[in-house]
Amino acid sequence: MRWLLDRPALDLTLVAGSGRLDGEIDCVITSELASPGQWLSGGEFMLTTGLRLPDGRAECRQYIRGLVESGVAGVGFGVGLSHPEIPEALVDAAEELSMPLVRVPLRVPFAAIARIVLDRIAEVRYEQFVRASRTQPSMTRAILSRGVEGVVAELAVAIGQTVILLDARRELVAARPGVPAPDLMSQVREFVDHERRSAGGVRISADRAFTMQRISVGKEVFGHLVVTGAEPLSDLARVLVGHAASLLTLEHAKPTQVVFDQRALLGEVLAGVLDGLAATGHVASMLARACGRSQTVRVAVFAFTDERVARNSVAELGSACTDLWRPAFVTQRGSQVAVLLRGDDGPALAGSLSQRLSRTAGVGVGLAVPIAETAASYADAALVARTAAPGEVLDVSTSRSLLANEQIRAGLSAAYPSMLGALLDDPNATELVETLRDYLEAGGQWDRAASAAGVHRHTLRRRVDRIERLLSVDLRDARTRAELLLVLLGHDAQAR
Template identity: 40%
Template sequence: MSVSIGWVLAQPDLGARLRGGAAGVRREIDLVVTTELDSPFRWLSGGELVLTTGMRLPSDGPGRAEYVRGLDRCGVAGIGFGIGLTHDEVPPELIEAADEIGIPLFEVPLATAFAAIVKQVSARIAELRYAAVLRAGRAQPRLTRALIRSGSRAMVRELANSLGATVLVLDPAGTVIDCHPARPGPALLARVRTVLSRGPAGAGVYTDDSGAITHQRIGVGRRQHGDLVVVSETPLGHVDQILLGHANSLLALDFEQPARLHETQHRLNAQALGLLLGAPADPAPAWEQLDHAADAHGRIRVLIADCDSTEAADSARTALSDAVLAAGLPLFLHQDSNRLLLVLPADAAVPAIARPETLGTARKFIRLGLSGPHPVRDLRAAVDSAHLAAAAAERGSPPTDVTTLTLLSIPATRDALTTLAHTLLTPLRDHDRHHHTALIPTVRAFLEANGHWESAAATLGIHRHTLRKRITTAAALLDRNLDNARTRAELLLALLAEPD
């Protein structure tokens, strides 16, 4: 940030008095230097306020005028001439040359030390730069919020307000698609398009008598979405350039997001069309998509939620989806009737995602089972393991991990128990199917509660008398005494082996 000559003249404690070059008081100072060299030009780079007492000033009028012209050619912002030492007043030749050129020349009284001017200007520049950094720091989150909440147009408006300039977004064809504070007129738009057409550079600054045009290309890699342009009275400072770069990145992300979504949608459309036309389905894209669910080692775990009702399944779907997204993980969830299947990275914190309390009051109608780690291509094995774990789980409890199971994890034992379940549970299943009863879940709840009527009734959400009636009906259909410990054990194993 820079300080103008006019600001220096306005400081009463400095006592500076303008003597010539009034047309240039708006010139901005980047640095204050003191010099008594007769030819300091080679050490100047532009933007300096030169302070001198004229100790080695040329003695002749033309030489003094050339001294002023030389400083102007170097791009000096202004000249401060100290009186009371070498010269009692500012030489008239300097004043005449300053008026002719338009470079500000002011008188510094003997009481004002050059060091005081250096300190005040340096402090003011530091203050302005800090304010600019603070302003940019506050503007960056506002730009992000504006884009997220209201889209690119709101962000462009926020950027224009932060820079105090006109901001334009043009597509690759040069059409204005966003602008603030007002749509550019034909003349300004022609200037902007001329600047953009001057070369393939992705960014640049062009300055003329009408002001400055700063532009940056919006794009990611080789894909270009257009240009972000700022039209201002003066070139943007370094901090404002950083703010502009932040806005450019946000716009690039905003443009890229729908492009990726459209590409994915097109691929899904093509696959759906192929399925409807009876074309053989290529599973490769599906496997590639599922790779996103794996951990860094390419492994997944499957979480199964077996629900007793549609309402419980819907509740579980919402709760588990929210928990997965809150954990920053991709959501791979499939619902088949009252059963949910969730694919997670093998290193995911599953207990935190599937906490029973997360499921709310519906948890007492939900059994959760978790597979062990599997490669992505072993999805079917992971699903079978999760089914097995869910079958062994208790309603309302944390997920049962299949790796903790022993008896049911042995294939030969599981096959024998499946046969037992088919034989033993068929009467109950037939009764439930024909009479729309719920004997199977009732018997399971009763067995899992170790025969405690109050606990089982509370789990099912029914009165204990209703529970007793159902258990009596089940015992009659099975022709078994459910008070017998061996009968209960066989029934529970059969239910675990074949939960459906």
């Protein structure tokens, strides 16, 4: 309405309803009915000469009320035919009910108003098309460079509404522009549950509209993309949501070889960073795919009984990451497997990954750090993973791990030379210390320790016997094993 009144060629004058000039016009109609409201659907700019306008104030008020209830954007009253000027009773009713009422001079044909509005609607739709043509490539580039987080962010900016991506378990994967409030998440999950048999759905309540598209291929469901805001989606927004859903579906429906190659590449990048490769430039750009809103990452380390089991678990952990909408940064490190997670991922997500492995590994979760400090998070996680029982998840940032306390680590490291001095003076000190570590981490189990050390069981027994003689200890004693293991781990933590 505001735009229409600013057209100087039409010489339109607003006489009432100035508080409602932001209403959108989607068409122009002419009506001389005495009660036109019941025939309208909303968004119209209605033109009339008042040929059958009722005379009384009450009747004029009812006339305007019917238009308000129908959602009419405004009324244009042509003067100089049925009425020399707009009746005062109609002006008063329009002002009272906040209906924009516009005086149309006799010299201005109604067709001219309709034509200029139609031209503007066509212009707006063309602008929307151009905007969509620019936004769609932006989303495509975003998924290549920033993954699903990038697509969600681009879509939220483009349509100006809240965008929420859930995985197949209806757990939150990504959201923009902010983390949804718990009550909103409850509404979203309830809506998705209600529409679980549908490829998409729409729900409109008194104060909020929801639109959902399922991310799936055939019968396999990967997740749900939900958009919510105060108003239903426009045609342009629906096109962009559809495009985003297609990109997210393609992300999960890649050919097997492409998935295999991508996981291998991501694993090599993570391995390089853990080996000292600087997380800058293109490497940092790739690692950024693992970041959440916090722009940080953390490493989860899965400690297995031997390298063979760890090697066989890499593919399963990669698939589990994909199912949870996380990029598969997974790499094997001896009998351990490192997985890069978002900084805001907690131990619960690491536990979900552990469940896929039937809880056969102890899990350590490092601190949330900037990308450049990924290796430090890995070192912490690897340390606490050694103390975790199979199926247990230890978070280095909590008090559950003694090794998370810097003072305790320093004290244990200080005890290292005094407790292991005789062993450290032996010509084969390096070999014996590693054997002791493998034996202690295996909990004194001979077969498991021999597998970790890569030697025959008899060779392991000979080495353990020598260690016991040098240290004057009995490694069959659980307390002795626990003390020595803590000293070794504390020394490792301080030395890194």
